[in-house]
Amino acid sequence: MPLSFQHINHSFGSKTVLHDVSLDVADGERVGILGPSGGGKTTLLNIAAGLLRPDSGEVQSSYDRVSFVFQEYRLLPWLTAAENITAAAGCSRETALALLNALELGGEEDSYPDSLSGGMQQRVNIARALAYSSDMVLMDEPFKGLDEELRGRVIGQVDTYLDGRTLLLVTHDRRECEWLKCTKIIEFDE
Amino acid sequence: MSADKCREILHSQKLKNIAIKTAVAALWLVLWQLVCMAVNMELLVVSPAAVARRLLALGQTAEFWSDSLRSLGRITEGFLFGSVTGALLAVVCRRYAFARAFFSPAVTVIKSTPVASFIILALVWLTGQHVPVFIAFLMVLPVVYANVYQGIGEVDPKLLEMVAVYRMSRLQKVSKIYIPSILPYFMAACRTALGMAWKAGVAAEVIGVTKDSIGRKLYYSKIYLETVDLFAWTVTVIVMSLLLEKIFVWAVDRLSRKLHLTRRDK
Known part of the structure; x- marks a missing residue:
């Protein structure tokens, strides 16, 4: 499997957030991860991105390039919207503008x-992740704060631009997993 | 709100600020004049008008410009050398624990030692022209070092994670994250350090009676009890210090906008 978590355990201090988690993800597969806040969903994405090492267990990933839709945006305040995309994704301004237009941010590039x-x-943040030529896209509650109608249209664009890439989607809303055609849904307990 | 309306509000705020600054300056001049009239002894306090007349007269001599520019050159040299060294030292000390352990006591000693001690030592070690440069350098280095060191520590770790995920190059990491994050700390340090460089640099010129310098002129004013000259040269130092700060801030601001290290809409 291109991405495999085996018996992953992770704690922050005395709080265990991941307990014996195992998951295999096939190439191009879309996986929805549901569960309550503080349930370890973001931790799992951080491990998948290589930002965090689990306390125990084994992670195997053959993905070299990963893009991440962070929950807290993580945009550089001194760069414009378009520059944030080109700087991180290493893409052309034209690509950045096309994505911004697709996500209904035309005219906001500067x-x-x-x-x-x-x-x-x-x-x-979503446009930056999609612009980066990655093998896998990690999304941490990417549609939070978008109104219902806009969310539907943005999800449609994300579906198009994912273009066969593997997806790990963390969300509270099961419908988002369905709209993004997730073939595997795992649910974390309290 | 329309762009024109925004521009109009900004323009009126700018005019208001200029009016307030002018009024404050006028108030201080009036206060100075009142003190002068109360003391009524030109040896102790000279009137603003007398200082202005003396400055006008000095401004017509080549010596005034030559001395002022040479002092400006020395202080600028010490300041630039000190700020670059301070910033580089902060980077090295953040990166290597041994460097931090090695240089920290030296920086503490520089910060705590009275400037007069350094001036006298520098007079023993160096030739006259280099003493003010060295003293300005010593004043600037610890201030810039401390601020840049703190600035590096304050770089948002979440942005560094973003850089790691997107595999941005080391050069991009420095130019897109570190430099823009540290720049406000560096600029704040430079603003403080410039004033200190002028004060200490001119003090070094006074004590060392440096040839072709403002400090030498201040020294002669004291020897010959020419209070009006003392005031005139002091005003010159203040004006040059403010001018240098404005030019430096403007130059760094222009450069950082051009290199996309800061926002270009402010």
Whole structure:
């Protein structure tokens, strides 16, 4: 399997967030991860991204390039929306503009993050992840804060731009997994 | 709100700020004049008008410009050398624990030692022209070092994680994350350090009676009890210090905008 977690355990201090988690992900597979807040979903994504090493267990990943839609946007405040995408994804300005247009941010390419609403910053965050030529996309509650109608349209664009890449989607809303055609859904307990 | 309306509000705020600054400056001049009239002894306090007249007269001499520019050159040299060294030292000390352990006591000693001690030592070690440069350097180095060191520590770890995920190059990491994050700390340090460089540099010129310098002129003012000259040269130092700060801030601001190290819409 290109991505495999075997018997993963992880704790922060005395709080155990991942207990004996095993998951195999096939190439191009879309996996939805559901569960309550603080249930370890983000921790699992961080492990998949290589940002965190589990306390125990084995992680195997053949993915060299991974993009991440972070929950807290993580945009550079001194760069415009388009520059945030080109700098991180290493893509052309044209690609960045096409993605911004697709995510209904046309005309905001030269806006700085602090002049954009939370929902707009989140879409720049999504555009950056999609612009990066990765093998796997990790999304941590990517549609939070978007109104129902916009969310539907953004999910449609994400579906198109994922283009066969593996997806790990963390969400609270099972419908998002369905809309993004997740073939595997795992649910974390309290 | 329309762009025109925004521009109009910004323009009126700018005019208001200029008016407030002008009023404050005028108030201080009036206070100075009142003190002068109360003391009524030109040897102790000179009137603003007398200082202005003396400055006008000095401004017509080549010696005034030559001395001022040479002092400016020395202080600028010490300042630039000190700020670059301080910033580089902070980077090295953040990176290597041994360097931090090795240089920390030296920086503490530089910070705590009275400037007069350094000036006298420098007079023994160096030739006259280099003493103010060295003293300005010593004043600037610890301030820039401390601020840049703190700035590096304050770089948002979440942004560094983003850089790691997107495999941005080391050069990009430095130019897109570290430098823009540290720049405000560096600029704050430079603003403080510039004033210190002028004060200590001119003090070194006074004590060392440096040839072709403002400090030498201040020394002669004291010897010959020419209070009006003392005030005029002091005003010159203040004006040059402010000018240098404005030019430096403007230059760094332009450069950082050009290199996309800071926002270009402010």
